[in-house]
Amino acid sequence: NKMAAWEYGYEDASDLVARIPVIAAFIYNLKYRDDKQIDIDPKLDMGANFAHMIGQSEQYKDVARMYFILHSDH
Numbered sequence: 001n002k003m004a005a006w007e008y009g010y011e012d013a014s015d016l017v018a019r020i021p022v023i024a025a026f027i028y029n030l031k032y033r034d035d036k037q038i039d040i041d042p043k044l045d046m047g048a049n050f051a052h053m054i055g056q057s058e059q060y061k062d063v064a065r066m067y068f069i070l071h072s073d074h
Contacts, residue, residue: 021046025053 022040029037038053047065051057056064 021050022053025050028054 026037029035033055036055038055040049041052044052044061045065047068048061050068051061051064
């Protein structure tokens with residue numbers, strides 16, 4: 001059915017978008033931090049969690065939050 005075919009693609013795309021920060025942090029840590037991986041902190045939002053996973057300071061967490069908020073509409 002054409003009317004329901006997009007649902008599977010939408011679910012897959014949503015799953016991929018949700019994993020992008022984890023993949024980006026993994027690549028950053030592999031390249032710049034000698035593969036020292038940091039686990040996700042479930043208490044943090046997406047921007048702060050990304051900053052946490054790449055080992056940045058508390059001030060950078062605020063910058064990452066602002067960056068993700070400003071660019072989320074693109």
